[in-house]
Amino acid sequence: MRTSWPRIASFAILAVALGYWLPASAEDDHPGHDQPAAPGVPGTDYTPVVTPNGSTLPWQVVDGIKVFHLVAEEVRHEFAPGLIGRCWGYNGQVHGPTIEAVEGDRIRIYVTNRLPAPTTVHWHGLHVPNGMDGVSGVTQRSIEPGETFRYEFTLTQHGTFMYHPHHDEMVQMALGMMGMFVVHPRGRAIPRPDRDFVYLLSEWKITPGKERPDPNEMTDFNVVTFNGKVFPATAPLVAKRGDLVRIRIGNLSATDHHPIHLHGHSFRVIETDGGEIPEAGRWPETTVLVPVGSTRTVEFIAERAGDWAFHCHMTHHTMNQMGHDIPNLVGVDQTAFDQAVMNALAGGKAGEGNGMSMDMPKNSISMLGGPGPFGFITMGGMFTVLKVREDLKTYEDPGWYAHPDGTVASPASDEQLRRDGIDTAPRPSPAAPTPMTTPPSAPEHHHGGK
């Protein structure tokens, strides 16, 4: 077969031109593919991301290469005060620190295995030489306990990616081994965000009283985390009014996709782990579904001051250590019900100091959040708050929002009801069972009201 050289050259030129115009996913055409650029500098080449409740993996430049070191190891991780898991993570944390670099960087990542099991690291979404892909048995042998492997490649894309083991994934990811991998564009004209947040979604099974997440669970997860934390331990997102805010969300849950919803704003999904979405393909959303094994990046202007909820819209994903095998008590007087149980446990001798223990299992947390400015926040799990303020000196947590007068929903007065012709008299109901009573002060969804 004969091929003319001019023809190859013209293709090459076309390819280079396309590479300039097309999104970075057209990897082979990118100039930085095999000839790395100078290491990108934070602040100059990019605005560093913020990983709420997490950190960014440090690096050093050696002969023009950014050198990182990941240590896979067992970690005692606190999901929220009162709930500690014996997890597996990287560099002493769950999840692993965010790896951050710039398109064109040559990076070298040492991976030391201090786990009692073999592992590998796969660079999810990154276009790496096949032998760097980290799939145990397919592209490399596993990293045995005590061994350190070297991964090295040039970053030819920008966007939001992830890393996780590709050896016995079911167990190792259930125990927490995963992290985010952010690659900033180099020298591109796209506007840099003022606030650039990174979230990794995951789910766990930790029955109250246990410490080890259960990798055998397939569907009934009870701890659902933002960056390894559940509300109320999830850090807020803080922005000044008018900031361009970017939120990068990856999902490495075992089974569940998470529809992540933001209050008070609409955003556009600007990229996935496959690359940027062309402008024409972006439409306004308030909820972004982040499927398992994907990343979604959304962007918006923080237009409205306030404390705006940011959470998964699956209702069971905003509960902590919820049990799913209990009787349905809706429509039953729960206080009386619990009292009856208490009496029965005391052998019909309630009030003789012989009653039922109010204790909770060790290593367990309340199913629902914590105190808020207007009472108890009945949310847990994948829940946090976007705090938008007019004036901010720093991006530290500014506390709860001070609402302008008359802008908070409040009880309607009789006069208002009369004026607007609102009839609140009770109507006869076809079936009127015992009204459900909710404990007035501590709706923590615990029996016995602890």
Next chain:
Amino acid sequence: MSRRFSVAVTALALAATSGCRSSGEGLAAHDVASVAGDLARRTGADAPLPAYDDVLANARMALLSHPLTEESAVKLALLGNARVRASYERLGIARAELLQAGLISNPVFSASLKSFSAGPEVELGLAQSFIDIFFVPLRRQVAAEELGAMQAQVARDLVRLVYDVRRAIVRVRGAQEVTKVRREGLSAVAAARELMKKLHEAGNVRDADLTVEEVGAARAQLEVDVAEALCREARETLNVLLGLGAADSGWTIDGPLPALPPAGISGEVETRAIATSLDLVEQCAHVQAALAAAGLAQRQGGLAHMDLGAVGKREASDGAWGFGPEISTSIPIFDTGAAKVLAASARAREHAARHEQLKVEVGAAARRFLDRVTTLRARERTMREIYLPLRARLVEQTTQSFNAMQIGAFDVLDAKEAEVDARREHVETLAAAWLARLDLSELLAGSLNRERLEVFSVPEPAERPTPLKGH
């Protein structure tokens, strides 16, 4: 019972109570006191003599005015159980028989008159059985040995009565406590049923879910019914032992079963049991009596009859009186008495063989009872120190899971029910351990209770705990 017969019995009873009421006041007073003293030594019980009429009524009233204790119940039984009086009467019988054996037969006077034409002929005679004089000492020896046997038998019967009372007290206490525990179990399942009813009314559960709880509550009620019936059974047993009629049966026994004494029964129980066995004493006396009887037979040989006497006769013809001695004796030609000797000596050997076998039985019973005591004591201790605290802890931990809404109320009530059942098993084990201890003590007090040997039951084990739900 026919009217005439009952009248006769009443007359007899009146005669007994209005005349010589008690062996204690009669012939066998010494025997009765000696047996009572022996009983006190062997059982550690205060052993009063039987009382009658007002004395008994007053003593009963005094003892029944407080909740019964082991001591007061034993006292009541010894005072008022007619079985005790019957036993003591047997001593009187044996003592009388001994007395009888020491007596020689009375002389026989005879007279005859025959009329002839010449006039009347008169014959007068006086005869005394002569043979008694030779054999009385041997007959006395036989009767004395039988009296000894009877003393041992009566003492053994009273020892058994004391231990029957002690066992009955344990059974009443055990049954009362099991009833209490069963009622607690019932209240747990009844609560579960009520809760399920509420959920059912609210439309949150199926009909079958409610039925499950109703079945559970009905079952628990059945268990309570049985426990209450067993309580009544145990009370009636004790009523009989205490000699109480319906009018006096309203007594109470307070408190749970006491803990077992810290020290178990130890030492050479086999040797002790053989040394103290009243059954062996009785059997030994039977051997001695049989030997004496054999000696008597030997000495008697075929000589069944020998009278010495004097006769006087008036001749009809001349009216003259003649006097002279007379002897009459059996001549052992056909019955030389050899068969009786053979039988008597075989009987003696039979008793000796029985004695030997009884000794083996007593030794084996001692080992068997001791083994039960050891086994049940260890079981009771393990249940109390390890098993029950674990079951209680399981309820506590299940409650924690309930508090954390990992499991429902019905799961935690199930755990409670299982814990209650474990306590029921412990009460029954404690009662069984007490009974075993009393059985061995009875043996060491001299009474071999074959009925108790045949009864050995370990309480029905409580349900295994099910794994905690909410994995």
